[in-house]
Structures are given as C-alpha cells and as structure tokens.
Amino acid sequence: MHPFALSRADDPAKAIAAHAHDPQLVFIAGGTDLIGLMKDRATLPERLLDINGLPNMARIEALPGGGVRIGALARMSDVAADTEVRRRFPVVAEALLFAASGQLRNMASIGGNIMQRTRCAYFRDETGGRCNKRNRGSGCAALHGLNRNHAIFGWSESCVATNPSDLAVALAAMDAIVIVRAKTGERLIPFTDFHRLPGSTPERDNVLDRGDLIIAIEVPANVEARASHYLKVRDRASYEFALVSTAAAVATDGRRIRSARLAMGGVAHKPWRLTAAETGLRGISLDDIDRLRSAIATSFTDARPLAQNAFKVELAQRVALRALQTAGARI
Ligand SMILES: Cc1cc2nc3c(=O)[nH]c(=O)nc-3n(C[C@H](O)[C@H](O)[C@H](O)COP(=O)(O)OP(=O)(O)OC[C@H]3O[C@@H](n4cnc5c(N)ncnc54)[C@H](O)[C@@H]3O)c2cc1C
Ligand code: SF4
Numbered sequence: 001m002h003p004f005a006l007s008r009a010d011d012p013a014k015a016i017a018a019h020a021h022d023p024q025l026v027f028i029a030g031g032t033d034l035i036g037l038m039k040d041r042a043t044l045p046e047r048l049l050d051i052n053g054l055p056n057m058a059r060i061e062a063l064p065g066g067g068v069r070i071g072a073l074a075r076m077s078d079v080a081a082d083t084e085v086r087r088r089f090p091v092v093a094e095a096l097l098f099a100a101s102g103q104l105r106n107m108a109s110i111g112g113n114i115m116q117r118t119r120c121a122y123f124r125d126e127t128g129g130r131c132n133k134r135n136r137g138s139g140c141a142a143l144h145g146l147n148r149n150h151a152i153f154g155w156s157e158s159c160v161a162t163n164p165s166d167l168a169v170a171l172a173a174m175d176a177i178v179i180v181r182a183k184t185g186e187r188l189i190p191f192t193d194f195h196r197l198p199g200s201t202p203e204r205d206n207v208l209d210r211g212d213l214i215i216a217i218e219v220p221a222n223v224e225a226r227a228s229h230y231l232k233v234r235d236r237a238s239y240e241f242a243l244v245s246t247a248a249a250v251a252t253d254g255r256r257i258r259s260a261r262l263a264m265g266g267v268a269h270k271p272w273r274l275t276a277a278e279t280g281l282r283g284i285s286l287d288d289i290d291r292l293r294s295a296i297a298t299s300f301t302d303a304r305p306l307a308q309n310a311f312k313v314e315l316a317q318r319v320a321l322r323a324l325q326t327a328g329a330r331i
Contacts, residue, residue: 001038001039002038002041002044004038004045004046004047004048005046005047005048006028006047006048006050007047007048007049007050008049008050008052008053009049009050009051009053009054010053010054010055011054012054012055012181012213012215015027015049015051015054015213016181016182016183016211016212016213017183017211018049019049019210019211019212019213020182020183020210020211021211022047023210024045024046024047025045025046025047025048025049026043026045026047026048026049027048027049027051027213028048028049028050028051029051029052029072029073029108029109029111029112030075030104030107030108030109030112031107032100032104032107032108032112033108033112033115033116033117034048034112036124037117037124039126040124040125040126041126041128042117042123042124042126042134051073051213052073054073056071057071057072057073057074057215057216058071058073058074058075058078059071059074060074060078060079060082060084060085062084062088063218063221065221066088066220066221066225067088067218067219067220067221068082068084068085068088068089068218068219069216069217069218069219070085070110070216070217070218070219071110071215071216072109072110072111072213072214072215072216072217073109073110073111074109074110075105075106075107075108075109075110076096076099076100076104076105076106076108076109076110076113076167077096077102077105077106079092079093079096079110080093080096080097080105081093087226088219088221088225088226089170089174089219089225089228090225090226090228090229090330091170091173091174091225091228091229091230091247091248091249091327092167092170092171092174092219094170094229094230095166095167095169095170095230095232095245095247096166096167098166098230098232098245099113099165099166099167100239101238101239110167110217111214113165113167113168114165114167114168114171114178114194114195114206114214114217115205115206115208115214116164116165117133117164117205118133118161118162118163118164118205118269119149119162119164119241120133120142120149120150120161120162121142121146122134122140122141122142122145122146123161129141132158132159132198132202132203133159133161133198133202133203134203136203140157140158140159140160140202142159142160142161142306143157143160143306144307146308147160147306147307147308147309148308148309149162149241149243149266149309150162150306150309151267151268151269151306152267152268152303152304152305152306152309152312152313152316153267153268153272153302153303153304154197154198154268154269154270154272155197155198155268155269155304155306156197156198156199156200156202158198158199158200158201158202159198159202159269160198160306161198161202161269162265162266162267162268162269163195163205163265163268163269163270163271164241164242164265165265165271166230166232166242166245166265168191168194168195168265168270168271169230169245169246169247169263169264169265169271170228170230170247170263171191171217171219171271172191172192172247172263172270172271172272172273173228173247173248173249173261173262173263173271173273174191174219174220174222174225174228174247174249174261175190175191175192175220175222175261176191176217176218176219176220177189177190177191177217177218177220178190178191178194178214178217179214179215179216179217179218180208180212180213180214180215181212181213181215182209182211182212182213183211186215189207191217191271192270192271192273193207194206194207194270195207195269195270195271196269196270197268197269197270198269202269205269222249222261223251223258223259224249224250224251224259224260224261224327225249226330227249227250227251227252227327227328227330227331228247228248228249228250228261228327228330229247229248229249229323229326229327229330230245230246230247230248230323231245231246231248231319231322231323231326232245232265233245233315233319241266242265242266243266243312243315244264244265244266244267244312244315244316244319245264245265245266245319246262246263246264246265246316246319246320246322246323246324247261247262247263247264247265247271247323248260248261248262248320248323248324248326248327249261249327250286250324250327250328250331252286252328252331255285255286255287255328256283256284256285256286257281257282257283257284257285257286257328258282259278259282260277260278260281260282260324261278262274262277262278262281262296262299262320262323262324264316264319264320266312266316267312267316274296274299274320275299276298276299276301277295277296277297277298277299277320280294280295280296280298281295281296281324286324286325286328289321292321292324292325293317293321296317296320296321296324297317299320300313300316300317303316
C-alpha cells in the first residue's frame with residue numbers, strides 16, 4: 001500500500017485552500033472508491049484530507065416547492081431511506097438502492113458517488129499498462145481489447161470507458177444542480193454538464209478544478225418526478241455495476257405522454273440523456289408499444305458500438321422502454 005498522511009478538516013475555507021494549493025492532496029469522504037484506487041495504484045496521493053467533519057454537509061432537506069437538497073456528505077443509505085426523497089423522486093432512491101451493497105452504501109457519500117472513477121479493468125489494473133486515463137499518452141487498451149462493458153455513445157479513440165455511477169443517471173434525468181464551493185465563491189453546475197466526454201483528455205472525468213469542494217446537490221421539482229423509475233441490467237442480480245440502466249420519468253394527460261425524461265447509464269463516459277426520444281415521445285399513448293419503441297430508437301441512430309458490445313444497442317432500447325412503462329404505471 002502506498003504510504004500517505006491523513007489529516008481532518010473542520011473548516012470548509014481551509015479545506016478548499018489546502019486542496020487548491022497542494023496537488024498531492026485529495027479529499028476523502030467514505031473512502032470506498034479512493035482507497036480502492038490507491039490499492040490499484042491508479043492514484044497515489046501523498047496527503048488525504050478527511051472532510052467528514054465539515055459542518056452542515058450531511059443534511060437532506062425537503063425544499064419548499066417540491067425539490068430536495070442533499071448534502072455532499074449524506075450517506076447513500078440515508079438518502080435512499082429518506083421519506084421525502086422516496087416520495088418526491090423515487091428514481092433517485094431506486095438508483096441508490098440498486099448500487100453497491102448495504103455496507104458500502106452506509107459508508108459512501110453522495111459527493112464521492114458522483115466523483116467515482118470508471119470500472120474499466122485496464123484503468124483499475126494495478127500493474128498499469130496502456131490506459132490514457134491513467135497515464136496520459138499511453139494508449140487505450142480497451143479500444144481494441146476487452147470492451148464488452150464499454151461505451152456505445154460519445155467515446156473517442158483516446159478512451160471508451162463508461163461512468164459507473166447509478167445515482168448520476170437519475171440526477172441527470174432530473175436536471176439536478178451540483179453546488180460547488182471554491183476560493184472564489186459558490187457556483188452551480190447543471191448535472192448534465194458535470195461529467196465530461198473523454199475527447200483527447202480522458203484523464204478528466206468532470207469539470208471540477210483544484211480547490212473545488214462539492215457542498216450539496218439540489219434536485220429541483222418537476223412534473224414527471226413522482227412517476228419515475230430506475231431500471232438497471234447487470235450480469236448478476238446484486239452487487240454489480242450496470243451493463244445498461246435507465247432513469248425514466250413521465251407526465252401524462254390520461255394515457256398520452258405530455259413529457260418524458262430518459263437518461264441512460266453504462267453507455268457513455270457520462271450519463272446519457274435521450275433528448276431526441278424525449279421529444280419524440282410527446283403525444284404518444286403509453287399503450288402504443290410500437291410508437292414508443294420507434295421514438296426511443298431515434299436516440300440510437302448515432303450509437304457507435306465497439307467490437308464486443310453491439311448487444312448494448314438493442315438491450316439499451318429495451319431497458320429504456322421497460323423503464324418508461326414502469327414509470328408510467330406509477331401515475
Ligand atoms: C465493490 C463495489 C461495488 C460498487 N457498486 C456500485 C454500483 O453498483 N453503483 C454505483 O453507483 N456505485 C457503486 N460503487 C461505488 C460507490 O458507490 C462509491 O465508491 C462511493 O459512492 C464513493 O463515495 P465515498 O464517499 O466512499 O467516496 P471517496 O472514496 O471518499 O471519494 C471518491 C472521490 O470523490 C472525491 N470527493 C469525495 N467527496 C467530495 C466532495 N464533497 N467534493 C469534492 N470531491 C469529493 C474524493 O476526493 C475522491 O476523489 C461500488 C463500490 C465498490 C467498492
Ligand atoms: S477505456 Fe479509458 S479507462 Fe479504459 S483503457 Fe481506455 S483509456 Fe483507459
């Protein structure tokens with residue numbers, strides 16, 4: 001194990017300043033991803049700053065008007081069990097409950113969850129190797145190697161990895177906002193802009209910089225949220241990352257779709273919103289399976305599967321349809 005120094009933060013301004021000035025320092029919350037990355041030697045920080053003592057960052061608040069604010073240090077299990085989160089945003093609670101295991105969810109924080117890194121086996125290989133995300137310029141072993149679990153949208157020759165967070169898919173569908181504090185003050189990042197596509201800089205998963213501390217995530221009220229559902233398909237029924245997943249939410253007039261939200265996991269370097277499908281679904285009856293299927297297919301015309309994951313193109317459309325139908329049954 002790589003040796004490191006551990007200290008505890010009790011003041012956000014000092015924690016942010018320390019992170020901004022010291023490139024060898026990383027925040028640690030639950031440690032469930034970070035320690036694994038250190039064991040795999042994918043990251044080797046010299047100093048860990050434990051942020052669990054920072055004040056007011058673990059609260060889950062129901063906001064007037066129907067939204068919720070979730071502190072970055074709230075634990076996955078607490079958020080999944082929160083009555084208002086379950087009532088207002090079932091898709092968020094379900095995405096959390098389908099993730100990891102009970103013990104991990106008790107430790108893991110919401111901020112850490114959306115910051116977790118890809119599960120690409122080459123990236124996590126402790127012996128290192130050809131991985132641009134791990135060592136810039138070393139190549140991408142997955143591009144022509146083992147890529148069954150990898151992206152079908154938005155990938156580049158530099159990296160074909162997917163984002164592993166289930167929660168992130170639900171938050172993207174709900175147009176959540178990430179509240180970040182830095183030395184210059186607070187800024188709000190729309191969730192769909194938080195994670196990046198790999199392009200030529202796959203080492204950067206998201207838009208955060210040095211000295212950025214996630215304070216909270218706000219999920220604003222929307223008309224579709226109560227009829228929402230998270231469906232995750234994986235190689236085994238528990239304790240496994242998504243092969244593909246969908247967060248779906250829908251509002252209707254009778255059985256006719258007034259508006260829909262669809263985001264997918266396991267298909268890209270970031271949660272993937274099916275915007276063309278969302279537009280095409282308007283006005284279609286929830287009972288008209290053929291038209292629902294055709295509307296969803298419009299979001300897959302630009303799918304670019306790799307050698308081992310063409311099956312995801314069909315599977316993802318089926319999962320999106322099933323998730324939408326289940327959400328619709330909750331109206
Ligand atoms: C075996 C296993 C199975 C898993 N299965 C799933 C799954 O099915 N679905 C799923 O979604 N997840 C899964 N996970 C991932 C798990 O959910 C994450 O490890 C966890 O959410 C990370 O939270 P943490 O608090 O432990 O983060 P940490 O490990 O403490 O931190 C992770 C990263 O986030 C940064 N960070 C933490 N908090 C902040 C903050 N407030 N501001 C800025 N940066 C911050 C840290 O610096 C670090 O880089 C699994 C993990 C394991 C080990
Ligand atoms: S897909 Fe990305 S993470 Fe995986 S080997 Fe290629 S560069 Fe590395």
